[in-house]
Amino acid sequence: MAPDEEQAEAPPVIDVATPIAQQIADGDVAAAIALARGLHPAEMARALMGLEGDHRTLLLAQLDLAELAPIVGYLEPRYRSAVFEGRSPTELTRLAVALPDDLAADLIQSLPREDAEAVVAGLSRRARGLLQALTDYPPDTAAGRMTGQVFTVSAHYTVAQTIQALRGQRPEAQQNFCPYLVDDDGRLLAMVEFSKLLFATPGTRLSALSSEAVSVRAETDQEEAARVLKRHKLLALPVVNADGRLLGTLTVDDVLDVLEDEATEDMLLLAGVSEDEALESVFDSVRYRLPWLGVNLVALMLAAWVIAQFESTIARAAVLAIFLPVVLGQGGNGGLQTVTVVVRSLALGRIAPRNTLRLAGSETATALITGGAIGLTVGLLAWVWQGNLWLGVLVGVAILGNQIVGAIAGVLFPMGLQLIRQDPAVSAPIWLTNATDVLGAVMLLGLATLLISFL
Amino acid sequence: MAPDEEQAEAPPVIDVATPIAQQIADGDVAAAIALARGLHPAEMARALMGLEGDHRTLLLAQLDLAELAPIVGYLEPRYRSAVFEGRSPTELTRLAVALPDDLAADLIQSLPREDAEAVVAGLSRRARGLLQALTDYPPDTAAGRMTGQVFTVSAHYTVAQTIQALRGQRPEAQQNFCPYLVDDDGRLLAMVEFSKLLFATPGTRLSALSSEAVSVRAETDQEEAARVLKRHKLLALPVVNADGRLLGTLTVDDVLDVLEDEATEDMLLLAGVSEDEALESVFDSVRYRLPWLGVNLVALMLAAWVIAQFESTIARAAVLAIFLPVVLGQGGNGGLQTVTVVVRSLALGRIAPRNTLRLAGSETATALITGGAIGLTVGLLAWVWQGNLWLGVLVGVAILGNQIVGAIAGVLFPMGLQLIRQDPAVSAPIWLTNATDVLGAVMLLGLATLLISFL
Numbered sequence: 016m017a018p019d020e021e022q023a024e025a026p027p028v029i030d031v032a033t034p035i036a037q038q039i040a041d042g043d044v045a046a047a048i049a050l051a052r053g054l055h056p057a058e059m060a061r062a063l064m065g066l067e068g069d070h071r072t073l074l075l076a077q078l079d080l081a082e083l084a085p086i087v088g089y090l091e092p093r094y095r096s097a098v099f100e101g102r103s104p105t106e107l108t109r110l111a112v113a114l115p116d117d118l119a120a121d122l123i124q125s126l127p128r129e130d131a132e133a134v135v136a137g138l139s140r141r142a143r144g145l146l147q148a149l150t151d152y153p154p155d156t157a158a159g160r161m162t163g164q165v166f167t168v169s170a171h172y173t174v175a176q177t178i179q180a181l182r183g184q185r186p187e188a189q190q191n192f193c194p195y196l197v198d199d200d201g202r203l204l205a206m207v208e209f210s211k212l213l214f215a216t217p218g219t220r221l222s223a224l225s226s227e228a229v230s231v232r233a234e235t236d237q238e239e240a241a242r243v244l245k246r247h248k249l250l251a252l253p254v255v256n257a258d259g260r261l262l263g264t265l266t267v268d269d270v271l272d273v274l275e276d277e278a279t280e281d282m283l284l285l286a287g288v289s290e291d292e293a294l295e296s297v298f299d300s301v302r303y304r305l306p307w308l309g310v311n312l313v314a315l316m317l318a319a320w321v322i323a324q325f326e327s328t329i330a331r332a333a334v335l336a337i338f339l340p341v342v343l344g345q346g347g348n349g350g351l352q353t354v355t356v357v358v359r360s361l362a363l364g365r366i367a368p369r370n371t372l373r374l375a376g377s378e379t380a381t382a383l384i385t386g387g388a389i390g391l392t393v394g395l396l397a398w399v400w401q402g403n404l405w406l407g408v409l410v411g412v413a414i415l416g417n418q419i420v421g422a423i424a425g426v427l428f429p430m431g432l433q434l435i436r437q438d439p440a441v442s443a444p445i446w447l448t449n450a451t452d453v454l455g456a457v458m459l460l461g462l463a464t465l466l467i468s469f470l
Numbered sequence: 471m472a473p474d475e476e477q478a479e480a481p482p483v484i485d486v487a488t489p490i491a492q493q494i495a496d497g498d499v500a501a502a503i504a505l506a507r508g509l510h511p512a513e514m515a516r517a518l519m520g521l522e523g524d525h526r527t528l529l530l531a532q533l534d535l536a537e538l539a540p541i542v543g544y545l546e547p548r549y550r551s552a553v554f555e556g557r558s559p560t561e562l563t564r565l566a567v568a569l570p571d572d573l574a575a576d577l578i579q580s581l582p583r584e585d586a587e588a589v590v591a592g593l594s595r596r597a598r599g600l601l602q603a604l605t606d607y608p609p610d611t612a613a614g615r616m617t618g619q620v621f622t623v624s625a626h627y628t629v630a631q632t633i634q635a636l637r638g639q640r641p642e643a644q645q646n647f648c649p650y651l652v653d654d655d656g657r658l659l660a661m662v663e664f665s666k667l668l669f670a671t672p673g674t675r676l677s678a679l680s681s682e683a684v685s686v687r688a689e690t691d692q693e694e695a696a697r698v699l700k701r702h703k704l705l706a707l708p709v710v711n712a713d714g715r716l717l718g719t720l721t722v723d724d725v726l727d728v729l730e731d732e733a734t735e736d737m738l739l740l741a742g743v744s745e746d747e748a749l750e751s752v753f754d755s756v757r758y759r760l761p762w763l764g765v766n767l768v769a770l771m772l773a774a775w776v777i778a779q780f781e782s783t784i785a786r787a788a789v790l791a792i793f794l795p796v797v798l799g800q801g802g803n804g805g806l807q808t809v810t811v812v813v814r815s816l817a818l819g820r821i822a823p824r825n826t827l828r829l830a831g832s833e834t835a836t837a838l839i840t841g842g843a844i845g846l847t848v849g850l851l852a853w854v855w856q857g858n859l860w861l862g863v864l865v866g867v868a869i870l871g872n873q874i875v876g877a878i879a880g881v882l883f884p885m886g887l888q889l890i891r892q893d894p895a896v897s898a899p900i901w902l903t904n905a906t907d908v909l910g911a912v913m914l915l916g917l918a919t920l921l922i923s924f925l
Contacts, residue, residue: 301840
């Protein structure tokens with residue numbers, strides 16, 4: 016089959032959730048469980064996330080801990096709490112032991128205080144030590160996201176000794192067991208690429224095979240650490256404390272989650288949604304969205320107040336009310352394009368506040384062209400439609416002016432927020448719409464007041 | 471130092487571009503080159519991307535091919551063409567040989583036809599075969615993104631034979647050389663985890679160590695393939711053709727790029743920017759943004775036409791013009807929240823069109839609460855401010871009604887676009903704003919026309 020024929024019939028993702036949901040809806044929970052048990056843990060996690068909340072709870076309650084442990088890592092973080100709900104401290108302790116330690120730390124942090132203490136008390140001394148580092152740091156730092164299952168050796172180890180030591184590691188470490196060389200105090204010295212272990216003779220000392228290790232400090236923001244890993248194309252990034260002691264590694268699969276989470280967060284924030292919601296809970300949706308709608312309302316009421324100052328102008332030329340939403344809408348749309356491009360480029364590290372002037376210049380140039388084209392079009396339409404040349408000029412000029420307001424505000428607000436170390440995605444769109452609404456109304460209605468005898 | 475103290479002073483990313491830009495601005499290109507040469511290729515790529523276009527061109531022209539080859543892979547794709555510009559076919563052939571083959575394929579695809587043919591003719595027969603598979607498929611498929619440097623062995627190989635064969639591989643394969651077992655026709659049978667090679671005795675046959683290999687078809691969309699890799703927490707995902715023959719692997723570092731690119735694309739599309747722009751080119755910005763502003767203008771003019779039908783109502787009660795932008799703005803904002811959450815959840819595979827009814831229900835419930843709260847607030851404000859109870863009722867009801875329009879349209883438009891296999895991010899926001907502008911205006915001004923004697 017030729018490639019371009021194949022193109023048309025690319026296979027869709029298989030829907031694993033619907034057959035299970037169907038069985039539950041038919042009242043046959045046992046059959047649903049049997050279907051779920053036949054899936055790879057990754058697919059089982061996908062099926063669970065695809066179910067409605069109550070079906071998910073029903074199914075989870077029927078699975079035992081040995082079945083759940085391999086699934087937890089594949090569940091998106093916000094679905095994990097459903098696994099832990101309604102389990103006794105003894106069950107939770109067994110689960111914590113079976114989980115990789117970053118997940119165990121998440122589990123413990125999500126529990127009420129006394130349950131968390133009971134679970135920690137049930138762990139081995141070594142496990143408690145590992146978890147300590149993870150729970151000491153906020154979850155959005157490199158240390159809060161890392162896995163503690165790092166494999167360290169002394170520089171004087173031979174290849175044979177290293178392989179022997181590796182055999183004793185737990186299988187979770189498998190994707191991540193490139194050995195790190197540390198000194199007697201556990202400070203990171205260097206790393207050994209895994210392939211070198213395979214090709215070297217057994218008696219070679221690791222110090223002869225080692226190369227420099229890129230690392231980040233424990234308190235580094237998770238997104239910044241993710242970008243370091245991505246930039247250096249690493250599979251794991253060592254995380255060290257202030258003394259240079261190796262605490263663990265941030266692995267590439269965690270980085271995939273971090274970068275997607277950060278993109279989701281920015282995208283939702285730009286639309287005024289403050290948290291990634293489960294889309295099922297009306298209560299959460301209201302809680303995450305109402306505050307921003309409220310703030311935006313203040314902005315809109317300010318615009319309304321500005322418009323009210325021109326009420327007598329509107330009463331004399333009601334036709335202005337027809338074009339007011341066009342002027343405000345186009346300014347807001349153009350400005351939001353600028354804000355979005357600037358916010359995303361800041362997040363991807365492509366631009367920095369020092370580029371503000373240059374960007375404001377090129378965005379203004381863009382706005383002159385787009386605003387000119389749109390202002391001319393609407394101006395001509397207004398002239399022909401309403402038979403008034405002055406109205407056309409007025410509307411066209413206001414549209415062009417508001418496009419320029421949107422471009423400049425669309426650069427200055429996110430850059431300014433970044434400079435004062437605020438998240439530019441959070442409030443830049445509100446400030447922007449505020450600027451285009453208020454200044455757009457002032458331009459259209461102010462000019463109209465001057466030209467009222469011609470309208 | 472305690473972790474929470476450290477938190478406050480997390481080190482910023484070091485700015486590698488500014489010192490180089492400074493040297494170029496001072497006219498000392500040689501010093502700038504010397505600075506750049508002192509950096510790791512990953513950091514050098516970051517510095518190049520941080521420079522202004524003409525500074526970048528200046529610097530690239532001074533670097534020779536041996537220095538450029540290791541950098542290309544670290545450059546974001548849209549900066550790569552700058553490396554290839556102004557090079558002779560001979561130079562480009564040398565570069566193609568030095569690059570990993572997915573990058574070489576990109577290079578060749580980006581060249582004018584005769585240059586591309588000259589470069590391909592200069593490659594070895596084996597390299598031409600590898601590149602063929604990459605250039606046969608569109609760049610946004612699994613095969614278009616994969617690397618062809620995959621390491622295959624027969625199932626009857628021993629561990630010792632495999633390690634011997636691995637030694638002959640090129641160092642780029644290093645992150646990606648987990649062996650895949652194939653039959654005599656090159657069809658993928660299974661994979662061997664790398665750790666098993668290290669721990670097994672030299673005489674063990676690979677068939678005894680192998681495990682099932684998750685794979686995708688060559689024509690699979692890159693985003694879907696990226697999600698398969700992410701779901702199974704793989705470091706490389708085998709790509710096979712219709713006959714099951716192994717063509718190459720999609721590696722985790724490419725998947726990081728794919729998922730970020732797709733998130734960027736969706737984010738920009740939601741704001742009406744059709745392509746990821748370089749932010750320096752005014753011409754590109756206009757080209758990527760003007761079409762959407764134009765389409766949106768049609769939508770806004772439709773709303774203006776609707777408003778014009780109520781011109782006599784507005785002439786009798788100019789106060790309506792004050793509240794019109796509030797009603798339209800809040801409906802659009804609320805609806806855009808819904809659209810954004812739905813588009814992102816579709817992209818992340820959390821929901822599908824079959825969830826439409828349930829979602830429309832929960833979004834409407836959310837809109838009843840947020841719209842009720844905002845409608846009541848604005849209604850009371852309008853009553854007190856303008857001293858007219860009926861005006862307050864009218865504005866409050868229109869806001870509530872438009873919030874519900876936004877919620878329902880915000881679910882139906884993206885879901886409908888997904889059903890007819892269109893990208894929901896492209897036009898859902900336009901349709902949405904159209905619905906809330908037109909129906910919001912009809913509700914406010916229609917009700918006002920009925921109640922005109924009370925206003």
